[in-house]
Amino acid sequence: MQQAFDTLINSFIESKVGISENFLSSQLSNDLKENLLHLHSEKSMLAAGTGNQPLVNQDKSVRGDIIYWLDRQHNNAHENAFFDVMDAFVAYLNQSCYTGITGYEFHYTLYETGSFYKKHLDQFRNNDSRQYSMIIYLNAGWLPADGGQLSIYHANGDAQQVDPSSGKTVFFKSSELEHEVQLTNKPRLSITGWLKR
Ligand SMILES: O=C(O)CCC(=O)C(=O)O
Numbered sequence: 001m002q003q004a005f006d007t008l009i010n011s012f013i014e015s016k017v018g019i020s021e022n023f024l025s026s027q028l029s030n031d032l033k034e035n036l037l038h039l040h041s042e043k044s045m046l047a048a049g050t051g052n053q054p055l056v057n058q059d060k061s062v063r064g065d066i067i068y069w070l071d072r073q074h075n076n077a078h079e080n081a082f083f084d085v086m087d088a089f090v091a092y093l094n095q096s097c098y099t100g101i102t103g104y105e106f107h108y109t110l111y112e113t114g115s116f117y118k119k120h121l122d123q124f125r126n127n128d129s130r131q132y133s134m135i136i137y138l139n140a141g142w143l144p145a146d147g148g149q150l151s152i153y154h155a156n157g158d159a160q161q162v163d164p165s166s167g168k169t170v171f172f173k174s175s176e177l178e179h180e181v182q183l184t185n186k187p188r189l190s191i192t193g194w195l196k197r
């Protein structure tokens with residue numbers, strides 16, 4: 001596990017976008033994907049909003065994903081195994097980088113065919129608790145023609161394209177990097193979350 005943590009943290013330090021190809025085991029990625037598909041089949045996944053106001057704005061022209069928040073209270077073995085990995089990662093990050101992270105939040109995410117998320121920053125205007133964004137992709141055999149790339153816009157004008165392939169985890173500062181999910185031509189599955197202070 002520590003090797004995947006180092007890969008993620010070192011690539012983040014080097015280029016502002018951390019990427020690890022095996023942050024979760026393929027077994028755990030698969031189990032979480034099955035959870036997501038089950039939640040979807042029982043219609044538990046709901047339209048995501050933008051912003052954190054009580055009246056969340058569900059504007060499909062900005063963001064078309066549907067989500068379901070993970071929670072230890074669900075007593076789901078795979079969800080809890082995911083939180084165990086995150087607890088170990090946060091402890092390692094705080095110890096090695098003095099990040100002072102005190103919490104996190106994660107949701108399952110499904111972008112159905114034809115959906116996208118326009119360019120945005122993850123930190124809310126009225127609340128700066130989100131420090132780091134993390135996305136863990138759960139899509140086996142993703143092809144460039146499937147679309148759905150994560151585009152990350154660097155301050156020097158570079159646009160970095162990330163394929164949402166299974167096992168890949170992306171990590172960046174929530175307040176700094178604008179990013180966008182390109183229109184997907186296939187259902188696109190992930191876990192998305194934020195480390196908070
Ligand atoms: O799924 C992704 O690649 C990015 C998702 C995202 O930007 C978000 O949920 O804020």
Ligand SMILES: [Fe+2]
Nearest residue numbers: 120121122179
């Ligand atoms: Fe985002």
